[in-house]
Amino acid sequence: MDSFTAIILAIFLPFAAAIFIPLLEKFLKHRIGWFAAGIAFLSFALIGIVAPEIIHGHIIQHSIEWMPSIGAEFSIYADGLAMMIGFIASGIGVIIISYSNGYMSHKEDLPRYYQYLLLFMGSMIGMVFAGNTLQLFIFWELTSITSFMLIGYWRGKPASIYGATKSLLLTAGGGLFMLAGFILLHTITGSYDIATILQNPAIIENIKAHPFFLITLILILIGAAAKSAQGPFYIWLPNAMEAPTPVSAFLHSATMVKAGIYLVARVHPIFSGTEAWFILVSGIGIFTMLLAGFLAFRQTDIKAILAYSTISQLAYMMTMYGYTSYHEPGLGVAAATFHLLNHATFKACLFLVAGIVAHEAATRDIRKLGGLRKDMPITFIIASIAALAMAGIPPLNGFLSKEMFYETSVEMGHIIGGPFTFLIPAAAVLGGVFTFAYSIKLIDGIFLGEKHHDHLPEHIHEPPYTMLIPAAFLAGLVILFGLVPSIPIHNIIEPTTAGIILEEVHLHVKLWHGLTPAFFMTLITFIAGLGIYTRYDKIAAWQDRFNARYPRISVNYYYDRIVDGAKGSAKGFANFTQPGNVKTYIYAILLLMVILFAIPAFMMATQVFPANLNFDIPLYEALIMTLMVSAAIAAATLHRYLAAVIALSTVGYLVSLVFIYLKAPDLALTQVLVETLSTIIFLLVIAKIPQTFKEKIPKTTLARDIVISSAVAATVLVLLLNATQGIVSPFESLSYYFLENSVPLAGGHNIVNVILVDFRGYDTLGEISVLCLAALGVYNLIHSRGEGE
């Protein structure tokens, strides 16, 4: 199997499997989750096949024609970055789906759950391997949609619906900004192809010099920030916690929220090294890191703490990708990439622990939890490993990447100089202090201290192995990456960094670097973190008071205002256009018809009433016309149904006479037959409908209706007078064809018949179908009674 096929399979296998899940569920029942896990493992293995090639520095590029008209190809661009996130998406996928087998109750709608998970996974893998920006956009939005489905998995809960809608509006909406950015990029470079842009220094130079540079960068960053819950867009992630916990672990900590980070890394070679890049990317990053880390204190739901922590950790990566200068393009990139990988391990693990705790103790409220270390010692150990890694305690993997973060902060501070020499490292340390404090809170609040017996079940025990093993596996990775960093560094981080900065890199990551500034910053972090932890509850209480006092200082407040306003105006508009009164609709249709026909007709003033009007017709024809109009008036004015229907059928029969006069014998015949039939149906029906009321038309309504009817009649008249003037058609009528070919091609002399049964035979087939459907409809309507009565 060549590399291209392997990657295509890794992307589309989950999609294909998702289609068959409902079918397989019939045979596998609740074991369907293991099938899904198997598919995830296959995708993982398929990426594994191509990994050695990528690790050796080769970028796999291949494309097939897709939309040639707009110059878009379906192409694969597989470098270290794509490989790493592909590995995370499929690898964590295997772990999460396996865990779900224990977590999800068998009574839940399992096929839907696993379908969405697989669809998400395929979209995520498709996104990271996308070789052109349009393709990247499509898979990007697919991940948003599947995330929406998964957050709203419990359809009955209003909170789920709120969270799902919020995430869709922000992430998919942000995606549209990103698309606009890609289109601008296309106008600058003339290409949607990622490889063409990335591998061509001349094009990148051109972009950096282009007047659209800044706006393109901002548009793309809006997309990235919305997806990764950065800046003001952070608000969707806490509400996304309404999803089942494995989903939160998978999408909302390890993979989907990394898409924005991935995008930043992907466009890094294009935009980085500029002032705008540093200010925007690091600016958003530092702001979000401090804000979210601080806001985590207030949360009482352990999943909410994890959500704010995720936002803050993603902001670390954002910040570090922003730390790029002309001298050292690799500055920060390796640190961010390593942290991305580490975060995927320890945060997913913490979410799985949160799921276990909620599953066994039936609450996620940190105020009610406590003292679980004796009841579930294994979970306690796993949770401690993951939380301490997040806090940055050696020798776990979080320590290493945080150390790298501190180092790059110090260096970046030096490069900029001035007050920033201290400010940038200080911001990094402050972020670290917050992280340290809430990480300790998680361990302390759930597992240490006294057990609150009044809130918790008496017997809490370890979860089933299907839930414990995935979490333990992740904790194992946390330790492994911490003790032997060379494994991830050489196999994943170096090729990824090379993919981002387009240069070979060699990193030396060790647990002990000596007495470097970073070491002292870590020491400060631990001491200050412990100090703040003693004030943890006071800070949380202060935040609560602040929030109660200034409800308007909140992004959510404005989000809700805007969404409610939009809903209100949509409702107003719908009520205006859809008042529910049939007559209003008819008025609208008629008036539009009058306007569409009459205005152009009156604009061509000379032709409105043609000169050669022909009133010269024989008396008996005039008589037929007069009779017809009289019968129509009778049908309109006679009150009783029977009389009105008789008048109507009089009109119908007279129409058949007019058809004869118009030299249409077939029509005349048909009209007579149809009129007879429809009169019979009319009579049958009105015999069953007693006349219950007589409409008293108010004078104003009468006047209005007469004016409208007259306007319609006048429009028809003008139309008809002009149409029968023998206006020369700009194109030749089809009729000549039928006249000439009726006998030679169809052997029929009656041209109308030939058209109906031969030239336009399918129309007649359609007509027969309409008759059959109407007959079926009538039959069913008559027989449908009884349910309501």
Added chain:
Amino acid sequence: MNNTILSITIALIFGIGTFLMLRRDIVKVIIGLSLISHAVNLLIVSTGVFDGEKAPIISNGHHDSSSGIIFTDKLSDGIFAPIVPSGMEVHFVDPLVQALVLTAIVISLATTAFILILAYRIHEEYGTTDIRKLRRLRG
């Protein structure tokens, strides 16, 4: 086919049908719709793209006819079997519009029957044929 009186007639029937369609009683609305469909059928046929004097039927030549004319503008000239000797230089009316309208006539029968039954069912379910009262039943 320039006939002003016919055009006025069609327009009047259309207008009356429109007026009926604006009524509250469903049965009246259906009668209005039927009138409108008559008017539309006539309208289409009378706007054939070319004028002629003959019905669009080509004779197979077996019939003996001295005049060769079946239909004229004047009904008093009589309605005969549609025979036009083949090979004769004749001017037909537009056959295409007739074919279209023939389909339309049949389909309007189907729709009329369907709406009538709908009206019947509405009466059965709600005991009224007043559109306004039905509206109050909403929500």
